[in-house]
Amino acid sequence: MPRKPKIKPPTPQSRRVGYAIVGLGELSVEELIPAARTSKESYVAALVTSELDKGVEFARALGLKDSDVYTYDDFEHLSGRDDVEAVYIVLPNSLHREFITRAAKMGKHIVSEKPLGMNAKDAQKIVDVCKKAGVLLMTAYRCQYSPHHWAARDAVQGGTLGRVKLLDSMHVQVEDDPTVWRLQQELAGGGPLPDVGIYSLNTLRFVTGQEPEWVFATLHQPKKDRRFREVEESVSFMLGFPEGVTANCHTSYGAFKTDTLRVMGDAGTLLMDPAFTYEGLKLSIETKEGTMTPSFPAYDQFGLEFDHFAQRVRDGKTPWTPGEEAVQDHVIMDAIYESAKTGKVVKLKSVTKKDAFRGTKPTLPSEKS
Known part of the structure; x- marks a missing residue:
């Protein structure tokens, strides 16, 4: 009988990257949180929401404590959470720059839903803020994973x-x-x-x-x-x-x-x-x-995205997007x-370099034989 392929076990939580999910809309609840729960390199450590009661309800369902839930006004309290190394911004586009700036000042690495900003000027300011703070920034282009x-x-x-x-x-x-x-x-x-x-x-x-x-x-x-x-x-x-x-x-x-x-x-x-x-x-x-x-074997686009960024948090390399x-x-x-x-x-301005704006390539599941 052929041997079954070995399945790589999840990294122990102590070495996985803890994320704070900022915004508990449909995407967060139905896609991101479930994906992070099955992730090999990542896990949800905190929730940030405008509705505290809703956040506490989700936290308890996830096995988190009530104290793991923050309001938007309390966002900076995450600065004392060493287990929260990254935040995932899932808010209306006009709020991206504000919350990315606040996260960067706390030294947190950031994944943001697309589009990154309101226009090119706004998006460039976001990039500049993160570079100045020395934190990684990844745009959540899930199809590229x-x-x-x-x-x-x-x-x-x-x-x-x-x-x-x-x-x-x-x-x-x-x-x-x-x-x-x-x-x-x-x-x-x-x-x-x-x-x-x-x-x-x-x-x-x-x-x-x-x-x-x-x-x-x-x-x-x-x-x-x-x-x-x-x-x-x-x-x-x-x-x-x-x-x-x-x-x-x-x-x-x-x-x-x-x-x-x-x-x-x-x-x-x-x-x-x-x-x-x-x-x-x-x-x-x-x-x-x-x-x-x-x-291909079954995979979760958001899970692959989470894990790619977690790997970049660990090695400090530029994420693919x-x-x-x-x-x-x-x-x-x-x-x-x-x-x-x-x-x-x-x-448009001529750009001749291939993949001119991308970083380290992601690791992907292999095609079925």
Whole structure:
């Protein structure tokens, strides 16, 4: 009988990295906390919330003490917690800089949900604050820690598709609650583009390893729909990559949920559908030899993200998706909004280095044999 593969046991809690989860919304409760509980290198040590009773309820369910729960006003009390080495910011976009700054002053390392800030200028200030404080900053681009996305990247960059010519990505969903913070310009900084459209933008940059040279965009903001009084309903944009490679992207808060990624080369094509969901990703690669559908052992995107950052906290190396990676997305999104406003192509600063804004590569689960 073949031997069963050895499963690496979790690192003892005394050597794992303790996180404080800042913000107990849907993402934290349904995805982050469960992922951290099954993590090999990380664990939840504290919770920070605007609703103390809610926080205490979750803390007790997690086996934490009532004293492990803090309000936003008490955030600085974490400075005396040596077991809290990192914080994970899960707040409206407009609050990222405030809480990252407060965490950095306490000497805590920081993971922040995307987008990092409200625009490129705001995001750069966040990066500068963390550098000055000497703490690590990672943007939570979970797709860059997914084996499926890395397999797509390998196919694109490894020549499986031949010379890449065209890319296409769509991420749309219906946002039907007019009261959510994502539809408020002062809290979100924009509509679907910085929320779900950023997945297309960031993933295209990731799979190619290149940066666009120009953008062209249009947006739609219906006047009679009260959901979109402050932000756009949809954005369509083109990205021009080196050597004439072009990408088309669409994002919206007004269309039924769809998330896809397609890459077309002169010798093959690649499709991810769905491409950006938390689980159930599907990848197919078609060439003249036939169709390949890579599969992987079960994994949790957020768990991989947690553990990558924990490893960087331990070795002090730059995480794969540092703040600079987010700043570049903001630079491009700012250009997209400018193009949509002016109706003109907006040229971007030339970046020739591959993976120019990324750090240490993550360790990923292997593909199934």
